[in-house]
Amino acid sequence: MSTPVASLSKLLAHTSLDDHDEILQAANAVLKKNKADSQAYHAKTIALLKLERYEDAVKAFEDEGRLKDDAGRLGYAYALYKTGNAEQAAQAAQAQGGRGLSHVLAQAAYRSENFEQAAKVYKELSAQGAEDEEYDIKINSSAVDAQLEWNGLGDLASKKTTTREDLEVFETAYNAACGCISRGELKQAEVCLKRAKVLCDALTDLDEADKKAELLNIGVQHVYVLTQLGKTDEAEHLLKTMPFTEIKELSTRYIGQVNSIAASKEHTNLYESHRLFHSSPKPPKTDQFFTFQTNLLRQDEYVMDLLSKKVTGVAESTSKVISTSPAPSTLPSVNTAAVLNAAAHARNLTEKAALKEVLPLLEKRPSDVGLLLTITNLYILTNNHAAATHLLESFFRHLEQSGTASDLDVRHAPGLVATLVSLYAHQGRHSHSKTELAKAASYWRHKSKMPSKALMVAAGKALLESQVQENLEAAGEIFGSLFEQDEKDRAAIAGLVAAYSLLDPSKLSPELASSLPESARLVSDIDVAALEEAGVPTLAAPTPSIQTKKRPTEKVKAESGNKKIRKSRMPKDFVEGKTMDKERWLPMRDRSYYRPKGRKGKKKMEGLTQGGAVAEEKAAGGQVVQQQQQQQGGGQKKKKGKGKGGKW
Structure with a gap:
């Protein structure tokens, strides 16, 4: 009778196993004799990981709880990551550990779309330095930077441009x-x-x-x-x-x-394209799309349905998506669904016809951001910028009156603010643009997290242009906060220098000003002579008519010569060389040489003379009626012709 195996270490000491299946069998044999053997459990889980049996490895780790808290934490987090449970893997790898746990944490954070955490971990790993990992860290960091850009967090990316x-x-x-x-x-x-x-x-x-x-x-x-x-x-x-x-x-x-389907010219049949779109294979849990990809693919699906005349189905499905999120919302998935919901209700109509169908929806969903932007865009397409501006302003006032934190966040959302500022700029209302940018910047400066660097930079530039002390101080605070986040940010440095140079030049350090490129270097590659030869317009010599807005003198008139008169402006009896009558534009009765003919003409002329005697006659009731004739168009009203002018 064979003696019982005391432990896995004794078993492995007398064997030479190099196959993971054999190690797994040996570990299971020991665990049958002694379930409390932690070394056997550890060997079993490692063998399962090597065999890529990750589901079994997770179960083995969870059966032996101690391994999750001690040496087995790395293996447990890795197994969770490989089974598609990225969030759980990130939680398991949170504890302070070696570089292995940090790598798993970064990968799990990336897969669970916590890109800020992933960027932070890779930055720490890169700072610690490890030559054998430098290549992998560089590759993974660049992938994280791309995801940050796709999710609107490009300010946190370590590299914002492509290098050699x-x-x-x-x-x-x-x-x-x-x-x-x-x-x-x-x-x-x-x-x-x-x-x-x-x-x-x-x-x-x-x-x-x-x-x-x-x-x-x-x-x-x-x-x-x-x-x-x-x-x-x-x-x-x-x-x-x-x-x-x-x-x-x-x-x-x-x-x-x-x-x-989108790129090929062969897929011209919409219904065939619809069939091909829905026949594509769906990925498993371990190979899921990122959120921005899911949103785009769902949008493509709705568009395919709309083109296939399935407007009712799109309206119903998008309504469900909209109802899952409280309004107002800035989530791309919700607002995209709202746009496609409006397209479904408009039944693929455009411009004014679409407005007629979509406007009633705004009464039912007044806080729907996607619907609001859709109507705003339709107003712009119909060249009704005033209505688009009024719509956004009314929406902003509604959110301000609400006063809740979520509503105020939407009220000052960078995209909505940029839309209103663009409308103001189109209408030449630049003071309104500056006010709106300053209001948004002031709101987000008091928040712990700024949503958009572009918004803050635009607001800072607008405040600098106003030259008002209070606005300049606000611009200095904006660029100062941006400089604290990134001391190498050229926009923050330039804004800070501009603000301090106007507010208090003594606060401007020489190092800060010298970090900006010199103006001579910025224009060093510009060839002025070549630009002039290429046709740069130059100012012509000033003429008397350009120098003053007053009427030219008689001398200037004489030098300019007689202008040629168009034939349509010449009298019918015009004779070349004959001096034209200077009073030809006056009515005949107002000309100095006019002499009325006959007794009636003279009497009529006396009545028309300004300041002359007024004839008075007794009316039937003993009243005096003035008989002064009105001088309007020759003294008599003309009868209005048919079809001319408005109604009397």
């Missing part, structure tokens, strides 16, 4: 392209993607299968960029070389097939 260093490795070149797309720099994104393809294809330490998978991922992104640039022929040609069925990640395959 980014184009040395295909992974960083691809991530740089994603960052360019999120910032709207599509041409630069195309350059980065082409570079990424070349670098990936030239790799020798990557097997052909992995290389093909990477090239397909780059190609899917390239198709999108080409489509957005309007290069549909190039996009369609690229699509023909891409076997979508070979893309391993189902999320990428799904996006690729959806983009192929």
Whole structure:
């Protein structure tokens, strides 16, 4: 009879196991004899992780609770991450630990869309320094920067522009392209993607299968960029070389097939395109879309339904999305649903016809931001900017009267403020623009978190232009807070220098002013002579008519010569060379040489003379009636012709 196995360490001491399946069997054998053997549990979980049996590993970790708190925390967090439970993985990796836990925390935070935390962790890892991890940290940090840009948090990105260093490795070149797309720099994104393809294809330490998978991922992104640039022929040609069925990640395959419908000229049948859109494979839990991708794909789905005349279904489904969030809301998913809900009610009509159908919805949903912006856009399309401005102003007043924190956040949302400021600018109401920007900046300065650097910079610039002491102080505070967040921010430095130079130059440190580029350097590459030769307009010599607005003197009139009179302005009896009558524009009775003919004419002339005698006659009732004739158009009213003028 064999002796019982005391522990896994004794078992492994007498064997030479190098297969994870064998280690797992040995660990299970020990656990059958002694369930309290922690070493056996640890060996079992490690073997399950090596075998990529992550669901079983999570269960094993949870059965042995001590491992989650001690040495097994790293494995437990990693197993949760691999099973698609990113939020739980981030919570498990929160405790202070080694670099391994920090890497898992950063990956889990990225996958759970907590990009601020991911950026912070990678920044700490980079500061600690580790040569063997520098490459991976650089790649992952660039991916986080792209996600920050896509989620409106580009101010937190470590790199905001593409550098030469980014184009040395295909992974960083691809991530740089994603960052360019999120910032709207599509041409630069195309350059980065082409570079990424070349670098990936030239790799020798990557097997052909992995290389093909990477090239397909780059190609899917390239198709999108080409489509957005309007290069549909190039996009369609690229699509023909891409076997979508070979893309391993189902999320990428799904996006690729959806983009192929938009880029291909073959899919002209709307109903066929609708069928292809809904036949694309849905990714599993471990390969889910990010929120911004989900919103865009849902928007594409609604658009496909609208084009297929399924307006009732779109109206109902979008109404459910809108009702899930309290109004007003700035969530993109809710406001996009509101726009498509309005399109469904308008039944694909546009401009004034759409306004007639959509305006009644605003009475039912007065706090719907998406609906409000839709109506504002329709007003602008119909060239009714005043109505669009009034609509936004009324909405802002409504939110201000509410006074709740959430309503005030929406009231000062950067996008809404920018819309109203743009309308003011279009109407030339620049003082209103400055007031609105200053109000929004003042509101967000007292918040713990500023939503938009662009809003603060615009507000600071507007306040600097006013030259009022109070506004200059507010501008200094705005640029000062931006400078505290990022001391290398050129906009913050320039604004701070401008504000201090007007307020108190003594507070302006020489180091701060010297950090800005010199004006001579900014214009050093400008060739003034070349600009003039290219046709830069120059000021002509001033003429008497330009120098003064007064009527020209007789001398100037004589020098200017007689102007040629148009034929339509000449009298019928005009004779070339004959002196024209200076009183020709006066009525005949008012000319100095007019002499009435006959007794009646003379009597009539006497009655028309200003200050002359007034004839008085007795009326039937003994009253005196003045017989002075009115001098209006020759003394008699003309009979109004038919069809001319308004009603009497």
